Amino acid sequence: MQWIELRACPACQEPASAKIGKLRAKYYSFGGSRRPMPRGGVALHRCVTCGLVFKAVVPAPQELTDATSDAEGSLWGGNYDYADEIACLEALDLVGADILDVGAAGGEWLAALPAGGRRSALDIVRFNRLDTAGGGEFIEGFLDSSELMWSGRPYDVITAFDIFEHLYDPSAALGNCRSMLKPSGWLVIETGDADAMRRRPGDWPYLNLFEHHIAWNRQSLAAAARAHGFEIVSFEQKAHKGPAGPQSLSWRARTALYRLLPELYVQAMNAAGARSNPPGDPASIDHFRAVLRRT
Numbered sequence: 456m457q458w459i460e461l462r463a464c465p466a467c468q469e470p471a472s473a474k475i476g477k478l479r480a481k482y483y484s485f486g487g488s489r490r491p492m493p494r495g496g497v498a499l500h501r502c503v504t505c506g507l508v509f510k511a512v513v514p515a516p517q518e519l520t521d522a523t524s525d526a527e528g529s530l531w532g533g534n535y536d537y538a539d540e541i542a543c544l545e546a547l548d549l550v551g552a553d554i555l556d557v558g559a560a561g562g563e564w565l566a567a568l569p570a571g572g573r574r575s576a577l578d579i580v581r582f583n584r585l586d587t588a589g590g591g592e593f594i595e596g597f598l599d600s601s602e603l604m605w606s607g608r609p610y611d612v613i614t615a616f617d618i619f620e621h622l623y624d625p626s627a628a629l630g631n632c633r634s635m636l637k638p639s640g641w642l643v644i645e646t647g648d649a650d651a652m653r654r655r656p657g658d659w660p661y662l663n664l665f666e667h668h669i670a671w672n673r674q675s676l677a678a679a680a681r682a683h684g685f686e687i688v689s690f691e692q693k694a695h696k697g698p699a700g701p702q703s704l705s706w707r708a709r710t711a712l713y714r715l716l717p718e719l720y721v722q723a724m725n726a727a728g729a730r731s732n733p734p735g736d737p738a739s740i741d742h743f744r745a746v747l748r749r750t
């Protein structure tokens with residue numbers, strides 16, 4: 456396993472940070488297998504300048520690409536209820552616009568949208584079931600890559616749901632978003648809310664994942680947006696999107712445990728070899744949605 460050590464805030468480059476905790480798990484669960492933690496464990500830091508929470512050690516990008524290729528189908532792209540996200544685009548009159556979805560996995564969100572403009576996807580591997588409709592394209596790579604190959608035809612909207620917690624280099628990611636958007640284009644972000652999570656007891660279940668490197672709050676996102684040619688138009692705290700249709704017994708059990716005993720939740724998930732991300736509990740307002748506009 457190849458690991459990368461961070462010596463400064465990955466969002467604002469401030470070298471000073473406060474250590475706020477350490478992951479207690481002995482391994483990560485990813486794609487049905489266990490992956491070792493780095494020697495010495497994983498410390499959690501909070502940037503003193505922008506407030507970003509970040510891990511001091513993260514897996515090298517190639518480790519994630521390899522692990523994701525191995526795990527297709529068993530990871531991400533769940534059957535979510537996207538009504539709230541569609542309502543957000545409707546309110547901005549953007550449902551029929553050209554949309555690029557980052558981290559599109561099997562294309563579930565793009566497929567949930569009413570038909571309209573180009574439906575394009577960016578991801579580190581192409582899932583077989585992904586459909587890019589309306590003349591859309593597939594862009595292969597990390598959002599924070601310095602060498603993304605794309606059509607050069609900019610978009611009205613970029614959606615990034617549950618993506619910004621994966622970033623290695625937020626500056627590069629926001630730079631890429633800006634260059635792939637039309638002037639005054641929109642960037643809609645949903646990710647974990649570090650401020651909400653700090654108020655919960657427990658072991659940062661959100662960062663106890665192989666592929667989650669950072670947690671944002673309003674302050675850190677506003678600073679990064681400003682530095683990269685965006686303004687925040689709206690910011691609302693919310694729950695993670697929930698599953699579509701009837702909820703399974705195991706989802707209900709996980710949700711109840713996460714709600715009532717978050718510390719035990721993480722321990723139980725680790726012991727079972729399961730992933731300990733929060734289960735999309737509608738009562739746990741531990742995420743946010745920010746709508747940004749290119750300035």
Ligand SMILES: [Zn+2]
Pocket residue numbers: 464465466467468469502503504505506507
């Ligand atoms: Zn910072």
